[in-house]
Amino acid sequence: MKRPIHILLVEDNEGDILLTKEAMDERKIYSKLSIARDGQEALDFVYKNNQFKDAEEPDLILLDINLPKRSGNEVLQTLKSDDKYKHIPILMLTTSSSKKDIMTSYRNYANSFITKPVEVDQFQEAMASVEDFWLQTASLPKA
Numbered sequence: 001m002k003r004p005i006h007i008l009l010v011e012d013n014e015g016d017i018l019l020t021k022e023a024m025d026e027r028k029i030y031s032k033l034s035i036a037r038d039g040q041e042a043l044d045f046v047y048k049n050n051q052f053k054d055a056e057e058p059d060l061i062l063l064d065i066n067l068p069k070r071s072g073n074e075v076l077q078t079l080k081s082d083d084k085y086k087h088i089p090i091l092m093l094t095t096s097s098s099k100k101d102i103m104t105s106y107r108n109y110a111n112s113f114i115t116k117p118v119e120v121d122q123f124q125e126a127m128a129s130v131e132d133f134w135l136q137t138a139s140l141p142k143a
Contacts, residue, residue, distance in 0.1 A: 005031045005135055008058035010042040010075065011093075012067055019120065020062070023127035031135070034058065039070025043078060046085055058088060059140050062130075063110075065094040065101055073104055080109040087141045091130065 007024075011017050017035060024031060034055070036042035042063070045052045061079075065072040072092060079085045089111040094101070097115040105113050114130070117123045134140070 005059045005140070006034065006056055007031050008034045008036060008042065008045060008061045010036045010039070010061065010063045010067065010072065012037050012064065016064075016116065019123050020127065023124045024131075026124060032056075038068040039072060039075045041069070042067075042075050043070065046079060046088075057085075059142075060134055061088055061090045062093045063090050065092060065096055065105070073108060076105065076108045076110055089134065089138075089140065091134070093130075 009017065009020055011020070021033065024033060034045065036045050042061075044050050045055050046058070046061075048055050063072045063075060067075070072094065076090055076092070079088065079090065086109070090109075091112040091114060092101075092105045092110045093114050093116060095116050095118075096102075102113050112134075114126055117126055
């Protein structure tokens with residue numbers, strides 16, 4: 001049996017964290033889900049700082065844009081400019097649909113930009129599409 005995919009969800013909204021967990025449970029996604037609730041915590045997790053010194057490197061990061069302490073774009077820029085971590089696919093998962101946010105994310109080498117649907121059913125469909133492509137179709141890099 002292959003190991004579960006390790007997903008780091010960077011999200012400060014408890015409702016969206018719960019929705020993501022429920023969508024993954026409903027789809028029976030074979031994964032390990034870690035949560036970072038702000039941008040600095042996300043960087044600490046990946047860089048194994050502070051309480052995350054034993055953290056496992058994520059295979060995939062779901063990153064919100066609007067976060068406390070450090071924005072999602074700051075986290076994206078930091079990780080994608082670091083040779084040790086730029087291989088990790090980062091999917092921007094945000095309520096924003098502004099052209100500026102989309103362009104900024106792709107200019108900073110986001111692997112995907114997904115606008116979070118407001119309706120629960122549509123959110124679950126969006127998570128299903130993430131699973132279908134990133135966990136079933138694409139080959140993720142292994143460090």
